[in-house]
Amino acid sequence: MDSQFPQPSGSNYYRMPEKKPKRLAFALLSFIFSFIPILLCCCNIYPAITVFLIFISVTSLIFGVISLASHRDGKGFAITGVIISVIMIVSLIFSLIFLAEPCKDMMKFSQHPQEYIDEYDETGEVPEDFEKYNDPKYDWFWNSMGMNSFSDFYGQFIQQYKEQNSWYLQSPYNSGSSGSESNGSSSNSSESSPQETTTRPANYGEDPITI
Numbered sequence: 001m002d003s004q005f006p007q008p009s010g011s012n013y014y015r016m017p018e019k020k021p022k023r024l025a026f027a028l029l030s031f032i033f034s035f036i037p038i039l040l041c042c043c044n045i046y047p048a049i050t051v052f053l054i055f056i057s058v059t060s061l062i063f064g065v066i067s068l069a070s071h072r073d074g075k076g077f078a079i080t081g082v083i084i085s086v087i088m089i090v091s092l093i094f095s096l097i098f099l100a101e102p103c104k105d106m107m108k109f110s111q112h113p114q115e116y117i118d119e120y121d122e123t124g125e126v127p128e129d130f131e132k133y134n135d136p137k138y139d140w141f142w143n144s145m146g147m148n149s150f151s152d153f154y155g156q157f158i159q160q161y162k163e164q165n166s167w168y169l170q171s172p173y174n175s176g177s178s179g180s181e182s183n184g185s186s187s188n189s190s191e192s193s194p195q196e197t198t199t200r201p202a203n204y205g206e207d208p209i210t211i
Contacts, residue, residue, distance in 0.1 A: 026067035027074030030081030033060035037088045047103070050096045054089060061085035105130060113165070117158055126154050 037053040064082035067074065108129065109116055119127055126134060133150040147153045 022074075023072040024074040024077070026063045026070075026072060027077035027081070030060045030064035030067060030085070031074075031077040032081075033057075033063065034081040034084035034088065036060075037092065038084070047096060047100050050092055050100075054092045054096070057085045057088040057092065061089070113161065117162060120154070120158050126151050130154065 033056055036056050040049070040053060060081050064078040064085065067078035068082070072078075116127055130150070138150060142149055142153055145153065147156070
């Protein structure tokens with residue numbers, strides 16, 4: 001009876017396809033690394049930091065290209081990482097070339113703010129260290145900010161800096177010289193003042209003693 005129904009051979013059985021593990025490592029690394037320069041761009045005031053961020057972006061780009069070239073999973077992550085990395089590399093190189101000198105001058109001002117403020121309050125002119133930004137080739141930039149020249153920008157910058165950092169400019173750590181001068185003047189005044197003489201009653205039958 002069993003012979004009337006042919007038994008299926010082993011080759012006729014349907015075999016379920018094996019699930020391949022997803023290979024998302026390179027795509028995810030590219031996606032994550034591409035956002036690091038964006039998050040750290042606010043700290044990008046030193047050329048060394050800019051070079052480091054360029055290195056991170058290049059690494060992200062390499063991971064994304066490897067993921068796409070080897071047809072791995074996470075294509076969307078890889079494409080996003082590649083696009084953001086390319087944009088960041090271009091912008092960081094631009095900032096490294098064109099903004100390196102302004103960043104240096106900003107650091108120079110932040111290290112000696114009181115000197116530059118006193119010089120501007122005394123002369124009303126831009127210090128010699130920053131006079132180069134009065135070049136007409138920068139006028140388009142100052143005009144875009146509503147200024148006629150760098151002199152207008154610098155004057156407004158000094159005013160805002162004094163208002164926002166008055167606590168620092170008036171601190172004794174920043175005005176130690178004035179304190180020492182005042183102490184010196186007070187000591188000089190005390191030295192120059194004539195000595196006071198006081199008398200005390202002498203013993204009975206003796207003359208008063210003057211001190």
